[in-house]
Amino acid sequence: MDAxxxxxxxxxxxxxxxxxxxxxxxxxxxxxxxxxxxxxxRGRVAHARFLDGQGEDAEEMALFERxxxxxxxxxxxxxxxxxxxxxxxxxxxxxxxxxxxRAVLERSHELATRAGDKxxxxxxxxxxxxxxxxxxxxxxxxxRLEESxxxxxxxxxxxxxxxxxxxxxYIAVAEGRRDDAVAVLEEAGELAGASGAAGVMRTIxxxxxxx
Numbered sequence: 001m002d003a004x005x006x007x008x009x010x011x012x013x014x015x016x017x018x019x020x021x022x023x024x025x026x027x028x029x030x031x032x033x034x035x036x037x038x039x040x041x042r043g044r045v046a047h048a049r050f051l052d053g054q055g056e057d058a059e060e061m062a063l064f065e066r067x068x069x070x071x072x073x074x075x076x077x078x079x080x081x082x083x084x085x086x087x088x089x090x091x092x093x094x095x096x097x098x099x100x101x102r103a104v105l106e107r108s109h110e111l112a113t114r115a116g117d118k119x120x121x122x123x124x125x126x127x128x129x130x131x132x133x134x135x136x137x138x139x140x141x142x143x144r145l146e147e148s149x150x151x152x153x154x155x156x157x158x159x160x161x162x163x164x165x166x167x168x169x170y171i172a173v174a175e176g177r178r179d180d181a182v183a184v185l186e187e188a189g190e191l192a193g194a195s196g197a198a199g200v201m202r203t204i205x206x207x208x209x210x211x
Contacts, residue, residue: 004030029074036070039063040083047086050094061090081111082120089127098131122151126164133171142171159197162188166203173211181211 008031011023043063050056064086071079085108092101105124112120129144145167152160165188172181185208192200 002034004034032070032074033076033079036067036074036076036079036083039067039070040079040086043067043086047089047094056094060094061087064090077111078115078117078120081108081115081117084108084111085120085124085127088124092127092131098134101131102128118151118155119157122148122155122157122160122164125151126167130167133167133174138171138174142168142175145171158191159195159200162191162195162197162200162204165191166200166207169207178211181207185211 008027011027014020015024040063043060046057046060046063050060064083068080068083068087071077071083084104088101088104088108091097091104105128109121109124112124125144125148129141129148132138132141132144145164149161149164149168152158152164165184169181169184169188172178172184185204188204189201191197192204
């Protein structure tokens with residue numbers, strides 16, 4: 001059992017049998033945090049199904065928004081920043097609405113920076129980088145992806161580095177730097193292979209086929 005559920009049970013018993021209701025606010029706060037964690041996890045599972053081609057889940061956005069609301073309620077800055085990132089991803093990836101995603105991702109960036117959450121920051125930089133690439137703003141796209149790569153190297157996330165290198169390879173091709181693209185994909189392949197990132201490896205092979 002999650003420790004927060006166990007504490008809620010103990011605090012309930014203290015209130016009902018011992019007459020001590022002072023811990024009920026603590027129970028509420030911890031259960032809100034638990035509900036936020038669960039909503040975020042369910043939303044990510046729904047998003048994975050979407051990426052697998054199973055279609056949009058009508059509850060995905062509501063789950064991420066609920067998680068963000070609950071994290072905000074309990075004062076969890078890191079959690080709120082992560083949940084807002086996923087709200088932005090929903091707008092960008094599922095709905096293809098880059099403008100709606102931009103404002104949410106900016107807020108997520110602010111919160112993740114405040115919390116020192118480098119993993120979420122790496123994602124928050126990656127997705128606007130993708131949007132900049134789609135819009136043809138190659139320098140801005142490259143700068144965001146390069147910063148995301150730096151963060152992912154720093155925290156030891158090789159599969160994430162490989163995924164970003166694929167994006168940088170496409171940008172290199174668009175900028176007329178084919179040799180750089182080949183080299184970048186070579187490193188991406190090594191990282192993806194070593195970390196067992198078969199999904200990333202497929203995107204690497206697709207990129208190589210287009211060179």
